[in-house]
Amino acid sequence: MHVAVATISRAALAHNLQRVREYVPNCPVMVMLKANAYGHGIVEVAKALADADAFGVARLQEAVTLRKAGFKQRIVLLEGFFCDRELPLICELSLEAVVHQQWQIDALSQATLSQPIRVWLKVDSGMHRLGIPPEAVTPALQQLKLLPHVLADMNMMTHFACADDLSSGMTATQIKSFNTQLKTFKSICPSGEVSLANSAAIVAHKQSHQGWVRPGIMLYGASPMLNGSAEDHQLMPVMSLTSKVMAVRNLKANETVGYGATWSSDKNTRIAVVAIGYGDGYPRHAANGTPVLINGQRCALVGRVSMDMITVDIGLVDVAVGDDVELWGSGLSANEVAASAGTIAYELFCSVTQRVLLRYI
Numbered sequence: 305m306h307v308a309v310a311t312i313s314r315a316a317l318a319h320n321l322q323r324v325r326e327y328v329p330n331c332p333v334m335v336m337l338k339a340n341a342y343g344h345g346i347v348e349v350a351k352a353l354a355d356a357d358a359f360g361v362a363r364l365q366e367a368v369t370l371r372k373a374g375f376k377q378r379i380v381l382l383e384g385f386f387c388d389r390e391l392p393l394i395c396e397l398s399l400e401a402v403v404h405q406q407w408q409i410d411a412l413s414q415a416t417l418s419q420p421i422r423v424w425l426k427v428d429s430g431m432h433r434l435g436i437p438p439e440a441v442t443p444a445l446q447q448l449k450l451l452p453h454v455l456a457d458m459n460m461m462t463h464f465a466c467a468d469d470l471s472s473g474m475t476a477t478q479i480k481s482f483n484t485q486l487k488t489f490k491s492i493c494p495s496g497e498v499s500l501a502n503s504a505a506i507v508a509h510k511q512s513h514q515g516w517v518r519p520g521i522m523l524y525g526a527s528p529m530l531n532g533s534a535e536d537h538q539l540m541p542v543m544s545l546t547s548k549v550m551a552v553r554n555l556k557a558n559e560t561v562g563y564g565a566t567w568s569s570d571k572n573t574r575i576a577v578v579a580i581g582y583g584d585g586y587p588r589h590a591a592n593g594t595p596v597l598i599n600g601q602r603c604a605l606v607g608r609v610s611m612d613m614i615t616v617d618i619g620l621v622d623v624a625v626g627d628d629v630e631l632w633g634s635g636l637s638a639n640e641v642a643a644s645a646g647t648i649a650y651e652l653f654c655s656v657t658q659r660v661l662l663r664y665i
């Protein structure tokens with residue numbers, strides 16, 4: 305029996321994909337399924353988003369999982385291959401590979417493959433994490449174009465560092481840098497396609513709406529923007545993490561609660577002990593005051609998060625053992641909980657552990 309459950313709404317996934325299409329009606333959509341679909345379960349999410357134009361993953365084993373489950377959609381490996389030994393499987397499974405470094409081009413030039421693979425050249429437009437630097441893009445494209453194991457129809461992409469931050473001019477600078485490469489790209493790959501936008505760029509940077517978009521977090525119903533909320537973009541939360549009250553205690557004024565005795569009450573109060581902890585993926589750094597929904601009422605986390613439990617100040621709220629608790633989800637925004645824990649909704653979702661039952665509705 306699972307006390308902690310993450311309920312995943314297929315309807316919310318479909319709604320959020322529809323929201324993407326409303327933002328970018330003319331762009332094909334590559335949905336991000338990496339990291340077990342941001343913790344939501346890669347196979348079930350892929351089924352719910354099967355209408356997307358392509359799937360994006362970060363690791364070869366994620367693509368293998370999708371192919372084994374029978375998905376025939378285009379699948380793009382966003383970090384390409386990690387060594388040349390992965391190339392035959394990439395070819396066999398008809399996967400598409402991002403190429404972000406010269407060593408990958410060299411590996412492709414040495415490879416013997418049964419059929420050519422489609423490549424997405426990743427350009428470093430300013431994030432300085434992965435990508436071919438601007439001055440090396442033309443020679444890279446020319447070199448790739450000549451390789452027998454690379455499809456002539458190459459694509460070109462980039463990724464943004466600060467698209468979530470409207471006060472930053474970085475996205476405009478990155479788009480400008482990317483656009484300077486377009487003419488050469490089109491001359492070398494006339495039917496090649498491009499891709500720039502992640503979720504934040506989809507909702508906030510129209511100039512990036514060229515070619516493919518690559519939404520992740522917005523599909524899962526959290527705002528991609530700094531200090532944003534799902535309602536700003538009419539997104540529906542997909543995951544609701546719930547558990548149960550396992551004990552209700554009276555606490556006298558000045559008594560402390562939990563490890564380290566870090567919190568004490570300034571008055572007599574009542575504490576609900578809830579069966580969720582960092583062993584389930586609830587963030588250990590959630591601060592005193594982090595909202596927790598018990599029987600639909602907002603209460604405040606107090607004291608340290610333990611491996612299996614949290615303690616919540618319920619004051620006069622009517623709470624009994626066995627009552628329902630929502631940690632984040634349809635009634636309590638993951639963005640808000642994440643902010644209170646010094647993290648982001650992405651990390652909350654990805655951190656949910658195997659002890660939690662993923663239930664699909």
Ligand SMILES: Cc1ncc(COP(=O)(O)O)c(C=O)c1O
Binds near residue numbers: 382463504520528
């Ligand atoms: C290359 C790439 N594209 C798209 C995304 C999706 O980003 P988001 O979840 O912010 O939409 C990611 C996520 O990290 C990424 O690495």
